[in-house]
Amino acid sequence: MSEMWINMGPQHPMTHGLWNLRVQIDGELVRAVDPEMGYLHRGIEKISEDRHYNEVITLMDRCCYVAGMAWEHLYILGAEAALQVRPPERADYLRVLCDEFQRLGSHLMWYAAFVQDLGLMSPFLYGMRDRDLVLDLFQSFTGARMTYEYMRVGGVRNDLPPGFADRSRKVLDWLDDRFREYDALCLGSTIFRKRCDGLGVLKGPEAIAHGVTGPMLRAAGVKRDLRKDRPYSAYDRVDFDVALADSADVTGRYLVRMEEMRQSVRILRQVLDWLDHHPGPVVADRLPRWLGAPYAPVGAEGYLLKRNYPKGLGLSAIEEPHGEALSYVVNDGGEHPYRVKFRSPVFANLSAASTYLVGYHVADIPPIMGSVDVCVGEVDR
Amino acid sequence: MTDGTAGTAATQAPEENPVLYVARPMATAARQFVKSLVRPSTIVYPYERLEDPRFRGEVAVASGKPIGVGAVWDNYRGVHALNIATCISCNLCAFSCPDLCIEMVTVPGGDPKHPKKCPQIDYGKCSYCGFCSDACPEGCLTMTTRYELSTPKRSEMVYSPQKLNEVFRSKLPMNPIRLERPENEDRILLDPPLCIGCNACARDCPTACITMLDVPKPEGKPGAKLPKRIWKEPVVNDSDCVRCGTCISVCPKECLFWGSRP
Numbered sequence: 001m002s003e004m005w006i007n008m009g010p011q012h013p014m015t016h017g018l019w020n021l022r023v024q025i026d027g028e029l030v031r032a033v034d035p036e037m038g039y040l041h042r043g044i045e046k047i048s049e050d051r052h053y054n055e056v057i058t059l060m061d062r063c064c065y066v067a068g069m070a071w072e073h074l075y076i077l078g079a080e081a082a083l084q085v086r087p088p089e090r091a092d093y094l095r096v097l098c099d100e101f102q103r104l105g106s107h108l109m110w111y112a113a114f115v116q117d118l119g120l121m122s123p124f125l126y127g128m129r130d131r132d133l134v135l136d137l138f139q140s141f142t143g144a145r146m147t148y149e150y151m152r153v154g155g156v157r158n159d160l161p162p163g164f165a166d167r168s169r170k171v172l173d174w175l176d177d178r179f180r181e182y183d184a185l186c187l188g189s190t191i192f193r194k195r196c197d198g199l200g201v202l203k204g205p206e207a208i209a210h211g212v213t214g215p216m217l218r219a220a221g222v223k224r225d226l227r228k229d230r231p232y233s234a235y236d237r238v239d240f241d242v243a244l245a246d247s248a249d250v251t252g253r254y255l256v257r258m259e260e261m262r263q264s265v266r267i268l269r270q271v272l273d274w275l276d277h278h279p280g281p282v283v284a285d286r287l288p289r290w291l292g293a294p295y296a297p298v299g300a301e302g303y304l305l306k307r308n309y310p311k312g313l314g315l316s317a318i319e320e321p322h323g324e325a326l327s328y329v330v331n332d333g334g335e336h337p338y339r340v341k342f343r344s345p346v347f348a349n350l351s352a353a354s355t356y357l358v359g360y361h362v363a364d365i366p367p368i369m370g371s372v373d374v375c376v377g378e379v380d381r
Numbered sequence: 382m383t384d385g386t387a388g389t390a391a392t393q394a395p396e397e398n399p400v401l402y403v404a405r406p407m408a409t410a411a412r413q414f415v416k417s418l419v420r421p422s423t424i425v426y427p428y429e430r431l432e433d434p435r436f437r438g439e440v441a442v443a444s445g446k447p448i449g450v451g452a453v454w455d456n457y458r459g460v461h462a463l464n465i466a467t468c469i470s471c472n473l474c475a476f477s478c479p480d481l482c483i484e485m486v487t488v489p490g491g492d493p494k495h496p497k498k499c500p501q502i503d504y505g506k507c508s509y510c511g512f513c514s515d516a517c518p519e520g521c522l523t524m525t526t527r528y529e530l531s532t533p534k535r536s537e538m539v540y541s542p543q544k545l546n547e548v549f550r551s552k553l554p555m556n557p558i559r560l561e562r563p564e565n566e567d568r569i570l571l572d573p574p575l576c577i578g579c580n581a582c583a584r585d586c587p588t589a590c591i592t593m594l595d596v597p598k599p600e601g602k603p604g605a606k607l608p609k610r611i612w613k614e615p616v617v618n619d620s621d622c623v624r625c626g627t628c629i630s631v632c633p634k635e636c637l638f639w640g641s642r643p
Contacts, residue, residue: 055479058510122410143458143524143556149510157515158558161455185409190402 003031010039014366016113017376021353021369025362033357035350040380048340053079053153056340061147063342064378066109069102069138070320071378072151077232078327079153079337082314090280091155092234097271098150099233099318100264101168104175105134106321107257107264110373111182114254117370118195123185130178133171140164155283165272172265179262186254196250200368202356203248210352213345214323215260216372219245219252226319238270250371257373322346322373344378456556458511459528461502463545464521465490469587470498471625474513474522482506483513488542495585499542504530514556518623525553568639569617569628575636578611582628582637590621591628 009020018039024032044063048056060075061068073095080087087095112127135145141160142148150157186192202212204220217224225242227235243259245252314329323345332338349372357368424430465488475483482503491497500513500522514522525548532538540548573596583591593613615628615637629637 051479055477055512058479058508058512122406122413126413139454139457141456143456143511143558144509147508147510149512158456181409185406188402189406190399 002026008365009036014117014369015376016370016374017379019350019374019376019379021365023357023362023365028361028363030357030360030362030365033353035353037347037350037376037379040376042381044381045340045342049336049338051337052335053083053337056337057149057151058147061149062377063381064320064322064375065146066375067102067106067321067378068146068148069098069150070106070318071325072148073099073233074316074318074320074325074327074342075329075340076151076153077316077318078314078329078340079331080314081316082312082329082331082337083153084312085154085284087155087284088281089234090159090275090278091282091284093271093274093278094156094160094282095151096234096238097268097275098148098156100267100271101134101137103264103321104261104268105131105138106373107261108134110257110321114367114370114373115186117366118192120185120192123182126178126181126185130175133174137164137168137171140167152283155281157282159282160275165276168268168272172268175261176265179258183258187251193251195367196254196371197247199250199360199364200356200371201249202352206355207352210355211348212323212352213348214320214373215243215253215256216323216349218243219256220248221246226317226324230317232316232318234271234274237274238267240267250367253371317343320345322375322378323349325378342378342381344381346373346375347379350374350379454526455554456558457526457528458509458524458556459526460504460524460530460540460548461500461514461545462523462525462549462553462555463499463542464549465499465542465546467519467521468497468499468542469519469521469623471518471587471623472498472627473516473518473623473625474500476626477512477516479510479512480506480508486542500545501539501541502545503539505535505538511556518625523549524556527553568619568624569622569637570639571615572636572638573614575634576610576614577608577634578613579633580611580613581631581633582615585627585631587625587627588621588623590618591615592618 003024003026005022005024007020007022009015010018012021015021020036020039022034022036023030024034042062044059048059051059056075056079057072060071063071076095108127108131112124112131115123115127138148139145141158141164142150202216202220204217204222207217207220208222213224221244223242223244226232227240228242240263243256243263245255245259247255311333312331314331315326317324317326324343325345326343328339328341329337330339353369357365360368470485470491472485475485482505483500484503485498486501487496488499489497509524511524514524517523527548530538578593578596580593583589583593592615594616596612596614598607598612617628626639629635629639
């Protein structure tokens with residue numbers, strides 16, 4: 001039979017963002033795939049070199065638009081390592097709180113988009129509705145729903161407003177019930193299972209060879225979670241389990257993300273209890289003036305260069321909702337970072353597309369790519 | 382599933398009556414539909430607003446049941462409000478803006494030698510990050526809950542200080558967050574051998590916290606050449622200083638700098 005290449009993207013309902021999946025098909029079978037990224041490149045790493053350390057945070061929210069808080073945290077950890085600043089303990093817990101709420105928001109967004117790829121409209125509405133509660137909570141203490149600008153070098157911007165803990169506990173109780181409903185709608189549905197079971201199999205050794213991380217790797221039964229393996233912030237002081245599945249297919253990734261949301265709720269309950277009983281400062285009390293805490297650095301260009309400020313390299317890695325992200329910040333003693341570099345987990349997950357798409361049918365591509373959880377903003381940066 | 386192994390669920394699709402596997406998810410959806418008849422899951426925007434006082438306690442209505450995510454609107458970062466009367470023209474908002482959308486323009490009220498300058502904000506560029514209101518030492522630039530900005534003219538996106546002052550006078554709820562200054566904040570220090578006593582820092586200081594004090598002339602050998610300068614040096618009153626750095630940027634000899642020495 002004759003073979004041909006088709007373009008799924010850059011404007012295609014399957015892609016969830018601006019990228020192009022070129023597929024070589026033979027009848028209904030996928031013979032080869034060629035993912036093309038780069039349509040959303042904004043030069044965020046280069047722009048960061050021209051901004052003060054705190055101003056880079058405004059770019060991080062635009063870097064990944066469904067997990068902005070996780071990317072703020074990633075950059076801040078790198079910048080703090082480069083500048084040799086330690087945040088107070090309460091700020092550590094607040095960052096864990098932000099990270100886990102963001103994980104809930106991101107996974108709910110993934111759930112909504114994924115079930116819509118399968119053609120299920122009602123679960124999509126439920127996912128978006130419940131994500132809105134998380135966004136409401138974010139708005140109540142950062143002032144915005146998507147672009148939070150909440151973290152600062154050496155801490156966070158402000159403390160939680162009064163009554164926040166009670167409101168978020170209500171949301172967590174509400175979400176706990178909803179997870180059961182999602183499972184009844186999806187796992188209990190034979191249509192869902194027949195479209196997802198055994199699709200897009202990516203086994204552990206192959207996933208590791210391609211640098212695939214996050215829920216895709218854990219769905220293959222590999223126990224790898226940076227929150228456990230290399231704890232950052234306050235993750236070594238909270239109790240949770242690593243979500244695992246062994247089927248390595250689309251259903252396995254669904255199960256892992258659902259379990260991760262339950263674990264996030266568990267972490268959040270512990271963090272909220274800790275925050276109730278340990279008031280304190282949220283910003284380090286001794287910061288270099290030019291870091292802008294709370295004010296931004298000013299002055300004639302170059303006046304800092306004749307003084308000796310600490311230099312250093314910062315490297316940080318966090319478990320972002322999509323996988324393992326890494327940041328590298330070089331501080332050469334100036335007002336701006338000399339170089340900022342990020343590792344995007346979704347870029348690696350997408351680059352391995354040929355391993356989990358070849359051999360399946362064209363109609364299987366939307367559910368398989370939906371289970372990858374693509375966020376192109378961080379792929380291209 | 383409490384042990385974290387999500388894969389223990391059946392990996393094979395359950396075989397069952399085809400009528401049941403259509404009917405069961407539909408029953409869940411129908412339950413939600415009936416609830417949404419009582420109360421929609423969303424705020425019906427042009428008719429209801431999230432900032433309405435009646436939503437203050439009980440926002441985020443999910444499927445007919447208010448679960449009480451209250452006060453989501455209190456810290457909102459919307460259009461700025463500027464109190465011109467308390468603005469000290471320190472420039473910190475313009476310096477801290479990542480989008481360079483703040484320009485300091487002259488407003489009436491200053492003397493001819495030292496014109497009063499207040500921020501003018503271009504909302505075509507603004508990203509509402511709030512760094513400017515965080516930086517404002519006097520609390521005169523704050524953010525409000527106003528967010529409807531659409532206009533047919535691009536020039537109307539630029540808000541002059543007077544227009545921002547009208548927003549302030551309209552008594553919209555203000556963002557209550559005020560950042561506290563760290564206790565051991567860096568302060569302005571002087572490199573005495575470089576100073577020429579030119580008075581530029583004291584002249585431009587927005588809070589007038591710099592005074593020029595006399596320094597004694599060094600007693601060298603008679604006839605030795607003394608450096609050509611005015612024998613005065615700036616002394617900064619740290620409790621009044623807002624750390625704006627204007628003195629550093631106007632100093633012609635770069636003899637002022639940030640430091641932590643007592």
